[in-house]
Amino acid sequence: MLAARRVPINPSRLARALVLRTEVWRRFATGVDQPTADSSTRDYDIVIVGGGPAGLALASALASYRPIRESLSIALIEAGDLSNVRKWAPEADKYSNRVSSITNASREFLSDIGVWSHVRDERTTPVEDMKVWDGLSDARIEFSPSDLGLLMHNPNASYEMARMTENINLQHALLKRLDERPEVHIMDKVKVDSIEQENAAGGWPVVGADGFNSPVKSFAKTPSYGWAYDTHAIVATLFHSAPSPLLPHRNTTASQRFLPTGPIAFLPLSPTISSVVWSTRPSLAAALKAAHPDVVAQMINAAFRLPDVSMRYLHSIILEAQAAGTPLTAERVNEEIAWRERSHAIDSQSPLSSSDRAGAVGIPPVGSEEYPPLVTGIQPGTIASFPIRLSHAESYIGEGAGARTALVGDAAHTIHPLAGQGLNMGLADVQVLAETINKTVLQGGDVGSYTSLLPYARDRYFENHKLLSITDKLHKLYSLTNAPSVWARSVGLEVVNELDSLKGGVASRASGSRSGAGWSGAAATGLESVIGGVETVKAVASGVGGVVGAATMNLLRQAANSK
Amino acid sequence: MQSLLKSSARVPSTLLRAFSTTKPLLLSSTRKVTSQAHAEPLSSVNASEIAHFSRLSSQWWDERGEFALLHRMNPPRVQFIRDKILEFKREEATARGEDSIDEGKGVLKGWGALDVGCGGGLLSESLARLGARTLAIDASESNINIASLHSSADPHLASTLAYRCIAAEDLLAGDSPKKQYDVVCSMEVLEHVDNPSAFLRTLGELVKPGGHLFLSTIARTPLAHLLTITMAEDVLRFVTSGTHHYSKFINPEELIDFFRSDLRWFSGEPTRKEAEVRGIIYLPWRSEWVVPPRGTPGVTSCNYLFWARKPLEGRLQ
Structure with a gap:
């Protein structure tokens, strides 16, 4: 009787000294280890652990590159049962309680890899305005495209800053997309029992997209720093x-x-x-x-x-x-x-x-x-x-005994939900990692090597770190109740809100620049140069960048691109 | 790669003749490299260099160790090879009246490649993954052992990549009929050989007419001395001291001149279809090597990449 299938990822049969591939086999719950002869016993070039949005998106993104598809075999292992996600057939007036705000950048990426067309669009809602205010002083900031004068510049610009989407809607779309990609072998109801490696110099690329309690992270012995907020x-x-x-x-x-x-x-x-x-x-x-x-x-x-x-x-x-x-x-x-x-x-x-x-x-x-x-x-x-916690792995790429592993999404970082950035950070990780792997394939490199994964970590680590710390500071800033702090943060918020010229200036500078670096640079410089000076106020401003900035920047980029 | 060609094995006399030249070869005004015409057996291999790299051979695949910089150099130099080959394939396709070519992974598919001085096989594995039937040679037995062991871990490489412990000269002499390759690469080797002109002639012989030769080495400039010896070896100790010898560095103009006047692969200033030199510089703050755009001034005064295409007729008259 096949109860729980457990899979040790064990390359030992291949690995005398150096291994590039992974052998996955089933272990029966009777306790007897026996590699089965069925079709699931085979080697893979890349094993993704975790079938959440990040893991599924990585599989889709990898499969969307022809060079990767044609030369590497990919497996995705998920401990849970994905059939509920596959069969998802929601009633029109019922919504899941796990939702995410998908930024325009994330949505663009999901469209590029052929996923967004499978998302049930009627169950998503655009965010066209954002209102944020202080619970103690009622100081407010509001962002909308009309505030930013974008419609004057570009009458066809969309109002949309982000798209509210149920997580399961996205996961369902990802699975549908992967159904069109038989190159990716999905194994659900399979728990990663252990990850073994005989020789630190070799191994096989394993990507941990397996959430905060990531087995891949524990295997790689990657330390994380962070703390639980006293907050649920x-x-x-x-x-x-x-x-x-x-x-x-x-x-x-x-x-x-x-x-x-x-x-x-x-x-x-x-x-x-x-x-x-x-x-x-x-x-x-x-x-x-x-x-x-x-x-x-x-x-x-x-x-x-x-x-x-x-x-x-x-x-x-x-x-x-x-x-x-x-x-x-x-x-x-x-x-x-x-x-x-x-x-x-x-x-x-x-x-x-x-x-x-x-x-x-x-x-x-x-x-x-x-x-x-x-x-x-x-x-x-x-x-x-x-519970809400902040955590950040010290490295996204395993070293030493944990070599040939990479972490993405919540396995790499968890963030306070106040900025709605958790899933978007994971998708950005996935996008960069897939690009990195594709480049490695084109350059004939070894996709699991430290050197070939390095550009992924270099591009994402600092970006994620910035968002994590801004969000963390914002959480702490707004936990303060003493009068000077409340005054300072409120002035900061109101000043930004009243400065239409600032918002407009940022927008027009952004519409003039076409490159991705241009708009974020312009927005950041604009905010900083006007608000800079008073340290506390500046902290508020950078916080504003965190909450509203991501969406605003999307908006600005959209304006810049559509010009 | 930073390894060597071969211990001073006896070179057959036929080869000696092939390499002999009556006129001394000027590689530069300051460094006269004469092809040691009639005297001793001709070999570009330096025994102490071989010993040096044999000692370090176990570290070839430690990506954070001795050869970390070389590991990081591999992606951009393969990109250079890829871009150059694609440039040619595109041109040929246009000449045939086709619109596009497959720019996917297997850019070297169906081609024979030779990697001379393969070291631990960093470049050799990449050439094989790009689709070339690849032969990689090195004069150090321990390098070849490490390289074979490492490549055996990737089953994709089993049928396309072979290693041999042999010097380039012996390979050329030993193969009968003479075997030539579509692509010959010798990366970070030239600065370690004793007799660069003889070595380059051997490489030239190994390239098929119409084939491609890729080299990378270090220019003989004060900047190169500062970066590759003073900083990398003595101060920062990224690389074992004694890895590089300033006097063995060769300037890009000297290389171009050699291919023009000795091998006669082109005449005058080479066009982009004949030969090209591109600088490659390390950006420590990104832990990354980059190949700056064509024509960026000053970037070839340290590490550089060299490419030349052998004329279809073998050499110009």
């Missing part, structure tokens, strides 16, 4: 009414409010469905997860609207109720929120009010477009939470 992220799929009765099909604004406990982000998925990513203290995350979904919905509405002092009060009562074993009812939370609103002089016609208006129809109050639509319910079973 709650995710859920939210139902709400259309943001505007005038534009019932438009829900294209991503919003993020920085509370001292962590940022809460509202990410559009359809006109009446959005996703939330709420980073907060682990105890509070646990209490919210245990609470009734209606309570969570009200808490989310409040978290985007009520002053911090009231949020802290709501947090305390929900924690107390949790500790006492008497969970709060939705009615009780509604009353509490209504009471807090009255004490802040928020009347029911204010866009800040959420207690009376949930489900209300008619013209929404003036200013309500500054806030995300009111959540009316949560899709059952979608409330989940996960």
